[in-house]
Amino acid sequence: GGIGCELLKTLVLSGFSNITVIDMDTIEVSNLNRQFLFRRRHVGQSKAKVAREASLRINPKAKIVAHHANIKEDQFDVDFFKSFDCVLNGLDNLEARRHVNRMALAASVPLVESGTAGYRGQVTVHIKGETECFECQPKPIPKKYPVCTIRNTPDKPIHCIVWAKDLLFPRLFGGEAVGAEAEREDEGKNGGEDEGKDRSDIEVSERAEGQPAVEYGCVVLREVYGDAIARLAAVEDMWKDREPPTPLSSDVIAAGRAIVQGRARGGDDKVPTSASLALGLSDSHATWSAEQSAAVFLMAVEILLDGHADRVGKLGFDKEFPLSVDFVTAASNLRSHCYGIEPKSSFDVKGMAGNIIHAIATTNAIISGLIVLEAQKLLLRGLRQDDDGATLTPWTTFVQHNPTGGRLLQRIKPLPPNPKCYVCSKAQVVMEANTGLMTLGRLVDDVLRKALAFAEPTVTVGSTMHYECGDDLEEDERERYDALRKRSLGDLPGDPIGHGSLVQVEDFSQEMSVELLVCHREPREGEDPDFFEVKGEVKGQDGGRGGEDEPEGEGDSDSDDLCVVEEAVGEKRKGAGQEEPAKRQRAS
Ligand SMILES: [Zn+2]
Incomplete structure (x- = not known):
């Protein structure tokens, strides 16, 4: 990518x-x-x-x-990894990164791991026994959204906000919509080939000569929220597993126009700085009705097109520019209205829209250069054993968003392996669960595969093998394991799993094994009865705070998904350049 x-x-x-x-x-x-x-x-x-x-x-x-x-296929086994001098990752997801980390450890091949998120990036060298492995430190997981979700099937407020900010706002007031540039480049030459496929742009009429801005705004509302949504809702295949959207009714548009036309005008002819304030919607924490959103939409269109005519075509979303926040709030809430998604206040939208990160080609180029420098040092280490090592020290390097002291790059010495890491230091993993309720299937799927990233785990207690998987199982074995999957841990035959049980988990594809100490406890008040807590796992499997601190876990660049860093809205965004290394050293 x-x-x-x-x-x-x-x-x-x-x-x-x-x-x-x-x-x-x-x-x-x-x-x-x-x-x-x-x-x-x-x-x-x-x-x-x-x-x-x-x-x-x-x-x-x-x-x-x-x-x-796929790097996880069987053909890329430990022997395959052993055939290389080093492995260079440019991956886009945590699951694959964890898998390659284990394969590189099993094969004793150094791994150069990388990731970028907007202006930030990171390159780290993982050498078995010498530096920490990819899983020695917890990795937060950023939230990502596929582009087709944004364009066609949103089901969360953030999907609609991304759409309003990155597709509709640029379409009406900016230059190119995000991602539309490449699309247009060859369009003339190809004579409409691939028509309708992967279209980045939103179809909307141009403003007619002399047409009042509010009237043009109504046309946009009808086309984008009425006609386009109706066309989409008619594509039956798309709505097999979800509710189709409802086109915006003309009543809502008419009510919005009435609000704009009936507003109290100020005494001077100054261009209003905010559409919502001009309409008397002064509480930024309030959520607007669909009619109010339509009114703010029309008002913002009027002020932007007529009051900022000289900047139209060059405008971009800026969270400090109230008109763009007003527009994106109104536009996203109208879309949410069509899709049955809860509306958001302009305060919330400002915070959420301000944290959307796009891939930047230059960051990828810088990171790639750093990867090659580290790869060269790794190869030279093999050739020049007499070297004092100083020039061949591997570095963890950060590309900073806000260079400190004129330095774009910040480097630190890689940390040593974490003795508490269950991946590279064979530390024991402790799991708390309700062993009377948790089934073997949940243990395998949710704990071993998802939380601990095993690919093909086998489960053994004492002398009893409770579970194995793989293509080479006999039919009767497969049936036996399928039946066992439905049993609770405490009800397994032979050596049941209960409080104090030591479970041996082995994965032959990753050449990795872990000892899992089981602690039975009853669920706490308000807790999921079938809860589990794993100590020693890579945190953040169920989301959590976004990946601002550790670009390593991200890799937005490799996919067209949008990476959204979520943080408490209104929290001051941290930008100090020294931050990442300092944080990591503290973590050690
Ligand atoms: Zn480790």
Whole structure:
């Protein structure tokens, strides 16, 4: 993806000549604005294969093997990993990062891990026994939203806010909508090929000559919230598992227009700074009715188009620009209204819209350069054993959003392995659960696979094997394990799992094993009766605070998903450059 393209280019330009590339994705139009090895004609093809061909044009002598495949497949086993001098990650999800971390540990191959989030980025080197592994420190998980959710099937307020801010606002007042640039580039040449596919832009009429802005606003409301939603609702396939949206009624639009036209005007002809204030909606914590949202929408359209005519076409969302906050609040709430989603106050929208992060190609390029520097040092370490090591020290490097003292990059020495890490230090994992209620199936699926990131766990207590999985199981074994999955832990035959049980969990694909100490307890008041708590796991599986501190866990660049850093609305955004290293040292 975003890092991968930059990385492969920089590797071949730096003289690396034996490279294997793995990527399961195919190229999409929306990748083209930052994944520079790809062109419009490659859309739909394997990223790994096209990237290989493009890199071979840069250095025809390089030996590059491309796999259009998932890194978690069996073909990429520990022996496969052992065949490399180092592994360079440009991944976009935590699950794959954890898997590669384990494979690299099992194969004793150094891993250079990377991630970017907007202007921030991070490169870390993981060397078994020498530096911490990827899972030695807890990783927060950012919230991400697929682009099709934003465009067609929102089910949360944030989806509608992203749509209003990144698609509708730029369409009406800015230059290009986000992601639309690449889309338009070749449109003329291709004569409408791929029509209707992956369309970034919102279809809306242009304002007619001399048309009053409020009337034009009504046209936009009818087209975007009426006609377009009605067309979408008619696509039956899309609504098999969810409620279709309801087009905005013309009554709401008419009521909004009436509010705008009936407003009390000030004595002077100054352009109002805020649409909501001009309409007397002064409580920023209040949520507006659909009619009020329609009114603010129309009012904001009028003020922006007529009062800021010189800036139209160049405007971008700015959370300090009240008109853009008003517009995005009204536009997102109207969309929420159509989709049956709760509305948000302008105060909330301001906070949520201000924290949306987009991939930045330059950050990917800087990070890729740093990855190659670390890779070069790793290879030289193998060749120059007599070196005093000083010049070949691996570094964890941060690309900072707000450079301190003129320094864009901040580096720290990698931390040593965490003795409490169950992945690289074989520390025991403690699980609290209600063993009378928790089934073996839940233990395997939710604790071992999800929370502890095992791929193919086997479960043994004492001399009893309670569970194993894999393609090579006999039919009767499979049936036996399926039956056991439904039993509670305390009810398992042979050696049941209860308070104080030591469960051996082994994963042959990851060459990893863990000892799980089970502590039975009854649920606390208000707690899910089938709760579990794992100590020693990577925190944040169920969400939690966004990934502001550790870009490592993110990797927005590789997907077209939008990464949203959520924080308490109104909380001061932290921007001090020294922050990341300081925080990590404290954590140690
Ligand atoms: Zn570790």
